[in-house]
Amino acid sequence: MPDAVRARAIALSLMLATALAAPLAAQEAASGWNEFALIQSGANSRPGPRQLPARSIPVPQAGVSPGQQAVIAAPYPPGWNAAPRTVAEWQDLVVRNAAPTLAALPGLREQLGVTxxxxxxxxxxxxxxxxxVLPAVNRDRVLLHLHGGGYVFGPGEAGTREAVLLAAHGGFKVVSVDYRMPPEAPYPAALDDSVAVYRDLLKTTSARRIGVFGTSTGGGLTLALVLRAKAEGLPLPAAIAPGTPWSDLTETGDSYFVNEFADNLLVSWKGWLGHAAALYANGHDLRDPYLSPVYGDFTGFPPAILTSGTRDLFLSNTVRxxxxxxxxxVEADLHVFEGQSHAQYYADPSAPETIEYHAEVARFLDAHLAR
Known part of the structure; x- marks a missing residue:
């Protein structure tokens, strides 16, 4: 850079600093902002990892319903940092996790008119x-549901809550797979079961009339199922809806770090989540595309609608x-909800965000499934 140009740039910088000094001086007197800003600038003066201060994140208000605000403000769930070491400890954690869902399901089905x-x-x-009452337009269509829960939670009917909501709000017949899970049945049991049910559905229903959906683990399994179907030469479903998919079982992706402890559902990969990944993988490479499908080949995939939230630990999984x-x-829509942690787009069945989410997914599936 010529000296004259460099001198002019320095002069402009000094002028800008002088112009900003007055309002910042007032802030400094009131809150010490200038001193704080200098500390942060010093901590981040070199290229490398971003150094963040301890901070409190308010519950978002704008564009967020009161019901959803309560979900966002909720404390961490019990057991988020559990580290079960034995089969019995895992089984106990799974039973305790399923109990509230099982207790609420009969009332939810009755309220929504679902069987x-x-x-x-x-x-x-x-x-x-x-x-x-199944709408006439959906009588020849079926959705395959793969439930979430880190490959360990949601056994039996406890895994059907999401299926109940989409059946009600979308008017679809849903087949929800109660796939085998660890510690008794690690990888590839869950994927094998999901593919087996999909293969059987193809005997009576055209792939053009089948959609596949699921949240978290269910989203990852949805992607893995399509990869397996491609590899085995099966017709691919007409559309998929992988919600906040667990598409990478390793701790890879920006939001694993940016949203750690801001996400009030998963909280941190270092809690039960990382232990569940190792338990399910059972010694296999976590980057195997059938375990972490983001490393697979998505060429020829069906249209997809993906959903996440700004505080979701899996936001990067979804974005990637x-x-x-x-x-x-591939045609792919991405929806990100304000303030939501992992899978909170259906946490409160009566929240406007829950209704909006299911309307978006139902609209997308309706547009792509043959009639």
Whole structure:
């Protein structure tokens, strides 16, 4: 840079600093902002990891319903930092986690006018969940549901809550897979069961009339199922809805660090989540695309709608999948809700955000499933 140009740049910088000094001086007198800013500037004066101060994050108000604000403000769930070491300890944690959902499900189904019938499909336990009155447009369509829960939570009917909500709000018949889980049945049991049920559905329903959805682990399994279907030469579903997918079982992605402890559901990968990843993988490489599908080939994938929240520990998992789908030329929508932690777009069944989320997913599936 010529000396004259450098001198002019320095002069402009000094003028800008002088112009900003007056309002900042007032802030400094009131709150010490200037001193704080200098400390932060010093802590981040070199390239490298960002050094953040301890801080309090307010509950968002703008554009967030009161019901959703209560969800966002809730304390961490019990057991978020559990580290079970034995089969018995895992089983105890799973039972305690499932109890509130099991207690609330009958009332939720009654309120929403939804039925649930246990079935066995291709030797795999499942539930057929559907509205009491199935809209004519959806009589030849079916959704395959893969539940969330870190591959360890949500056994039996406890895994059907999300299926109940989409059956009600979308008017779809849903087959919810009660796939086998660790510690008794680690990888690839969950994926094998999901593919077995999908393969059986293809015997009676065209792939053009099948959608696949699930949240968190269910979102990761949705992506892994499509990868397996591609590899095995099966027709692919017409559309998928992987909500905040656990697409990378390793602690990789910006939001694993930016949203750590801000997410009031998962809280941190270093809690039970990382232990569940190792338990499910059972010694396999966590970057295997059937475990962490973000490392797979998304070429030819069906249209996808993905959802997350600004505080979601899995926001980066979701964003990375969205970008990779777009790079593969796949139609993919991304919806991010203000202030929400992991999977909170259906935490409160009566919240406007829950209704909005299911309307978006139902609209997307309706647009892509054949009639």
């Amino acid at each position: 649930s019938e246990p079935v066995t499909i291709a030797g795999v336990k499942a539930f057929v969940v559907q509205p009491r 999948v969205h970008r990779k789908l777009r790079q593969a030329g």
